[in-house]
Amino acid sequence: MKSVTLHSPATIANLVCGFDIIGLCLKEPYDIMTLEWSDQPGLTIEHIDGYGLPILPEENVAGGALLALMRELEPEIGMRLIIDKKIMPGSGLGSSAASATGAVLAANRLLQHRFTNEELLQFAMCGEKIASGVKHADNLAPCLMGGVTLIRSIHPLDVIDIPSPELFISVVHPQIEVKTSDARRILKKEVPLRSAIKQWGNIGGLIAGLMKGDHDLIGRSLEDVIIEPIRNILIPGFEEVKSRSLAAGALGGGIAGSGPSVFMLSKNHDTAVAVESEMKAIYSRMGLDAKTYVTSLNSEGIHITHEAA
Amino acid sequence: MKSVTLHSPATIANLVCGFDIIGLCLKEPYDIMTLEWSDQPGLTIEHIDGYGLPILPEENVAGGALLALMRELEPEIGMRLIIDKKIMPGSGLGSSAASATGAVLAANRLLQHRFTNEELLQFAMCGEKIASGVKHADNLAPCLMGGVTLIRSIHPLDVIDIPSPELFISVVHPQIEVKTSDARRILKKEVPLRSAIKQWGNIGGLIAGLMKGDHDLIGRSLEDVIIEPIRNILIPGFEEVKSRSLAAGALGGGIAGSGPSVFMLSKNHDTAVAVESEMKAIYSRMGLDAKTYVTSLNSEGIHITHEAA
Numbered sequence: 001m002k003s004v005t006l007h008s009p010a011t012i013a014n015l016v017c018g019f020d021i022i023g024l025c026l027k028e029p030y031d032i033m034t035l036e037w038s039d040q041p042g043l044t045i046e047h048i049d050g051y052g053l054p055i056l057p058e059e060n061v062a063g064g065a066l067l068a069l070m071r072e073l074e075p076e077i078g079m080r081l082i083i084d085k086k087i088m089p090g091s092g093l094g095s096s097a098a099s100a101t102g103a104v105l106a107a108n109r110l111l112q113h114r115f116t117n118e119e120l121l122q123f124a125m126c127g128e129k130i131a132s133g134v135k136h137a138d139n140l141a142p143c144l145m146g147g148v149t150l151i152r153s154i155h156p157l158d159v160i161d162i163p164s165p166e167l168f169i170s171v172v173h174p175q176i177e178v179k180t181s182d183a184r185r186i187l188k189k190e191v192p193l194r195s196a197i198k199q200w201g202n203i204g205g206l207i208a209g210l211m212k213g214d215h216d217l218i219g220r221s222l223e224d225v226i227i228e229p230i231r232n233i234l235i236p237g238f239e240e241v242k243s244r245s246l247a248a249g250a251l252g253g254g255i256a257g258s259g260p261s262v263f264m265l266s267k268n269h270d271t272a273v274a275v276e277s278e279m280k281a282i283y284s285r286m287g288l289d290a291k292t293y294v295t296s297l298n299s300e301g302i303h304i305t306h307e308a309a
Numbered sequence: 310m311k312s313v314t315l316h317s318p319a320t321i322a323n324l325v326c327g328f329d330i331i332g333l334c335l336k337e338p339y340d341i342m343t344l345e346w347s348d349q350p351g352l353t354i355e356h357i358d359g360y361g362l363p364i365l366p367e368e369n370v371a372g373g374a375l376l377a378l379m380r381e382l383e384p385e386i387g388m389r390l391i392i393d394k395k396i397m398p399g400s401g402l403g404s405s406a407a408s409a410t411g412a413v414l415a416a417n418r419l420l421q422h423r424f425t426n427e428e429l430l431q432f433a434m435c436g437e438k439i440a441s442g443v444k445h446a447d448n449l450a451p452c453l454m455g456g457v458t459l460i461r462s463i464h465p466l467d468v469i470d471i472p473s474p475e476l477f478i479s480v481v482h483p484q485i486e487v488k489t490s491d492a493r494r495i496l497k498k499e500v501p502l503r504s505a506i507k508q509w510g511n512i513g514g515l516i517a518g519l520m521k522g523d524h525d526l527i528g529r530s531l532e533d534v535i536i537e538p539i540r541n542i543l544i545p546g547f548e549e550v551k552s553r554s555l556a557a558g559a560l561g562g563g564i565a566g567s568g569p570s571v572f573m574l575s576k577n578h579d580t581a582v583a584v585e586s587e588m589k590a591i592y593s594r595m596g597l598d599a600k601t602y603v604t605s606l607n608s609e610g611i612h613i614t615h616e617a618a
Binding site: 197 | 327329330459471500502506508509511512515530535
């Protein structure tokens, strides 16, 4: 194998009540990445998108992940990575996770599956650390495995695949900046036990609802009493998006990752389109530029489009 | 129908990480209860066990539950309840829940299923309030429905049945008293967000593990970082019971309800018996009287043994 090209998809972490633990994979958007063997030892990175992301491997999210993987290899190998990023950085939709996960999965294809999924996630977390300063896996796991994933534990890493019925997702990305570090800083370090209990009821309900394919239960469980009431102030229009989406038939939703994108889950495509219309109308009236789209749950995760020997 | 006799089983609430939300139903022990129509309006209660529980309906747990149900009926009816309690009060094994739930289920049979399960739980909660001062449903729901139940929400009441593989349960009841009110009072009102996140990862893992029939995942998820580290000081020998049970092959376990009983889950009967031996040895060496037994998950809940027309 000389080169691998793949689609590395957007993901939604912090799935409402599942802060830091539940994420899901989207069909769209996705980054297009090609990784090739090179005769020169070491790693070179090229971005053919217009986002101006760093191309020095140790400053680049995909680069950091690949370097972690390459440190496990002997003798030193050479690789060249070309990234066409379609997931806007800072949107809250797992842009850095797509880079990190796509890069290590591509490398593992070139290396004939030398590493396990868990090892790949560990390498990818080294990339995520460059983006957010923290090693977390709640975008990486759904990007790699597809569907809905639960991070039961981060030390040691324990990722659980959660079977889910088909879901449609409406996303609105108001064109404002929310820094992950700010979104983290405003959280309280202590939470009331009563709220924690409410939250864990909803987490249990969400997992059970997904596994039973019970959309009503999923909807009832999509409630976050701890993070959302603090973070929603960072996103103008949030409460209106939520209430009008629910009125339009959405099951529920919340802040994607640490924002500023907001997502809503629906049982069918028509409802998701109606929800998208509500989202558009709200930001249009506010005079705030916002991108919207409708996609669906991606049960496959990263998709290989081309391999050349 | 003139009378109903049933077995109302013991239950374990606060299932490790699932404090206040997850409970399971045991095959044994169970209370034996008979409810009969009476020509005299009102309710009389007779206890044929030796526990000296109050028999005035408004002071009796089963009585409080039945009075709540009877308030919904017109004209006033007369009933006579005979309780042979086998679940020791104060053991942490849902003794009061068995009384409250058994009473209202029996009444509903006499009334030809006039009330829904949810209504029965609401009546039973009025009985639980007499025992603990709080309306909670985490013992009532598994007693009524059998198996493992999740209380997603208490206001409004939302009880979810969680499919589970077969499980064997070793129980040790050290003969000490732990008051539910004391066990509640020592809890902290605030918990660290980091611990809450760890707990909700385990709750998600436990629900997924039960529904997948994945015993390893169930075992990994049976960890409580919030309540157990505070309450375990109330139960002499707790840490040793836990470590030796795990060494003997138990999946995991913890404090039953608010104690003092301690339970351990196992994948098969032989392991559960080995765990029981460890429990016996520990308290025997400590010179503390302790009752132990092995039972299994009761997927049926309350069992009707006799109905007379």
